[in-house]
Amino acid sequence: MKENTEDHHSEKDEEKPFHLGKSQICNYVRINDFLFSDLKDLMDLGKLSIKSSVELSYLEEADQELVRDLINDGIRITDSKAKAIKKLSLDEGLTKESLERLLRHKDNEKKKLLKIPxxxxxxxxxxxxxxxxxxxxxxxxxxxxxxxxx
Structure with a gap:
């Protein structure tokens, strides 16, 4: 009975090497091939999520540098912000001003809740x-x- 179990595990291991799914592997390859090295470093430091990194990997290198500068200035890039940055880049291109306007607008969208006793x-x-x-x-x-x- 043990032999069948071992064979079963090895078949699973071949399907998911390193316990990663196909989409995870594709994300890592995309990041490795297209994400600017400074943004990879920020991802390694935990200042950028994998999902955000994948979205930002679609930007031109100059646009990725603009994003890096904002992160270094203390702006936090969430997954939804990264998706909005990618859309802005594809629709009209990125400038420092358009990025700041987008990120400021995103921050202002958040509702502030107030509790009244x-x-x-x-x-x-x-x-x-x-x-x-x-x-x-x-x-x-x-x-x-x-x-x-x-």
């Missing part, structure tokens, strides 16, 4: 719905800032 909600809003609470807060804040500017 339950005691304040009950005290000022009773059983009002979320939309009404937002309207009241917007009105109150606009009046507050109008008065504070005087």
């Amino acid at each position: 339950t005691i304040l909600l009950k005290k000022y809003f009773g059983n009002k719905g979320e939309a009404e609470i937002i309207d009241i807060l917007e009105l109150a804040l606009s009046k507050y800032f109008e008065n504070s500017e005087k």
Whole structure:
């Protein structure tokens, strides 16, 4: 019975050498062949994910250098940002300005959540719905800032 088990394992090993799937191997080959060496170094340091690296490997080397400069300036490139950078590069080309505009826009898209303590909600809003609470807060804040500017 052991012999069959060993044969079974060796067949699996041939299908997935080093326990990597076909797409993972393709990603590593793509990164090795097309990603600028400085970005490979940043990937090795954990500042760039494999998925982001694959997306960025489609950029021209000059565009990859622009991305490297931004990462070195402290900008974090997420997988979704890398995908957006690739799209921008293919659609209209990259410049430092267009990259900064894209990344700033992506950061501004994030919603900021604010938790209001339950005691304040009950005290000022009773059983009002979320939309009404937002309207009241917007009105109150606009009046507050109008008065504070005087």
